[in-house]
Amino acid sequence: MNRFAELLDRLAYEPGRNNKLRLITGYFREVPDPDRGYALAALTGALSFKHAKAGLIRDLIASRTDPVLFELSYDYVGDLSETVALMWPKSPDIAHNNPPPPTLTEVITTLRTLGKSELPAQLTRWLDELDETGRWALLKLVTGAMRIGVSARLAKTAAAALGDKDPHDVELIWPGLAPPYGELFAWLEGRAEKPVNRDPAPFRPVMLAHAIEESDFANLDASDFVAEWKWDGIRVQAVSGKGDDGKIVTRLYSRTGEDITGSFPDLTPSLRLSGAIDGELLVLREGRVQSFNVLQQRLNRKSVTPKLMKEYPIHLRAYDLLSDGETDLRELTFEQRRAKLEMFIAELNDERIDLSDQIPFATWDALTAARADPAGAGAGEDADAVEGVMLKRRDSAYLPGRPKGQWWKWKRDPHIIDAVLMYAQRGHGKRSSYYSDYTFGVWTAGDSGEQLVPVGKAYFGFTDEELLQIDRFVRRNTTEKFGPVRHVTHEPDKGLVLEVAFEGLARSPRHKSGVAMRFPRISRLRWDKPPREADRLETLERMLKAETTIAPPKPATP
């Protein structure tokens, strides 16, 4: 347990993804089965212990310490698990004959079988045996609040790295595995065959597109490609298959293989036929595709209420078929798969699932025109939810990853405004000595004349060289500091104008300006432009009017 605790402790402080990976892989290499398997389970969120609640932890510490000292300490530290871990007093009983601290395996297997009434005494014993990092990790583990910045995907990638395997391969077999993952580690270390995924509805690694550049077209023949609209939704894989008991198992995966079925119970009944669809998840109201801002209301929800499902009806727009029944179609060409897909969707005949339309074009010029005017080129009233155009080679097999020259995405030009840098904040990790997070604003008429109102924040888009320049500018033009934030000079004739590119706009009562940008980034530094010539809030409001189709329902209280 102490070795696992040490890992969690180190991860909690490490900001860099690659360094996190190395720490986790190093742990897997060093620690034997089954401990490392349970660690993988803990990191991927595969464990939960229903009896351990914060109230129980409070009772435990109350029985051991002075309540005044506990309150003063909790007030100072601010985190219950950490306060308890740090101030837990040594038990006088075990001073002379310390039992070895429990292993992670012992902790997890015991917790799984322990009744609610036995839990307090058992936790107390462990708290006595562990050091403070061990106690902290134990309390984080049992209360299920790890919050150390490690996703399930990252933990699986670290496991894959142990055997130089592709994380996709781990993802593929993952649904068929269970803690402590002995057969997974045996395969990763070359001691056994790859475990077979017995999951009837497995995830398949997705095929991705390259962003196309102007210069690429010269080498591409329009007749080799088909085009579809690029919808502003989220990419999903909807898989159904027959289990051993003959029942259909249905799962919805994100593009990284995360199982998100639970968030969309309204879609699963529609996936009645055995097969794997690659498509875009959208919200449709009265047949019209809603903006990403509307779809966002359905994402990352803990509970999915009937009200939510009614107000944000979910829809799947299918663009590929990876398997039909038991047959894997990924070796076929895109055109062959498309024909199968059309039959599959027709057979499903479900209003929640439809086909992604193809855009007729004979030349690149024709496609350019369609991209510039999706409404007139077939997208009709849904044109506002079109993010651009997808190009797929007619003869492309379905290959995992981002194979060269097969699929291309050709986004619509982003919106662009000129805004003024107002505040800058230090970055994290590698960027901790740079001011790399920028709040920018545009002009509006205020009570005392023209003033800047913040409209967004951006922390990428610039080159390393530009970062140095902005950092230097920030340091030389700071008027005030609030903790890590610097207030940067922003006057009509003195300040830095940033060209900000963004994908969309939404009304936002949380922002002072009333608007929120989607995916803002710094596209250019306008050293040449005086701040007074930057854009005005009215410009954004005009864009917003042009953009908004149907506004999302207002929250219950204004």
Added chain:
Amino acid sequence: MRPQDILIPVPAGLCCKPGGFHIDPVRPVERAVITHGHSDHARPGHGAVLATQETLDMMRLRYGDNFAGSTQAIAYGETIKLGDVMVSCHPAGHVLGSAQMAVTCKNICIVASGDYKDAHDPTCTPFEVVPCDVFITEATFGLPVFRHGDAADEVKKLLASVALFPERAHLVGAYSLGKAQRVIKLIRQAGYDAPIYLHGAMEKITHYYQSRGIDLGELRPVKGVRKADLAGTITLAPPSATSDVWTRRFPDPVTAFASGWMRVRARARQRGVELPLVISDHADWDGLCATISTTGAGEIWVTHGQEDALVHWCQSQGLTARPLALVGYGDEEEEETLPPGKSADA
């Protein structure tokens, strides 16, 4: 005579009227008795200063030759008469030359311990318990969440990280007087014998430690070293420098910070520390409680830090205790900031 007739807090610091001096005054006074060289305790501009030789030397290094009108050295175990009181000097174990000052007047003995720690430190004389009637204790880490553990284990963590990331530089933030030298010594004791690099602001005091016979191995100034050559090395720097532009000379640095505050995650994260090292030159909670008990003092005056919790604890032990309202002392790590302009190339 009551204890408060001997020592009483005034705006300038702790004042001893019958002896005619102040202990660690925060404003210039005629006669000062100084416990140790940290800048919140040892300030320039006093008429006469009584302190250990090391403390006087360090004040001279920091403030120049004219830091006081006159100086007088006192050795550990020595007693000197000042006015109507006797002042004796005892090791405090905080940093090189740090002292507790015991003030005795008419059978009442008050010990002003300054900053102290009862933990092992290879760079200074160990703390000594001085039996007394009134014990004045610091409370920097006066909460039961602060238990510091063995500093050698923390240094092992640092060395393990250096082994794990050989292509990165390790930057250890440490207060430049005391902490830095203790960390270097601990690194040497753990068997690391490669050169250790120093930020410019560390050099003077570190060389002073070496001149007092403390072997710190090969030390090099980091200034002028090529970036690539700093991969896999350890550099000691003042805490404020570790989030400064100065860090850009290092290849993908791992930021460590050696401080008792590192016990609390939020404090470490707030400072952007990736590798917190719980190494403190102040007594931890257990150390404070144990020391208070062993002095045999019936009355405890608690100053700078978490007074409330420690006063509560003393009272629960049947001791008379009160917070001593002294201002101007703090956590030296929070205080240590580099002069503007100096940081970039130090």
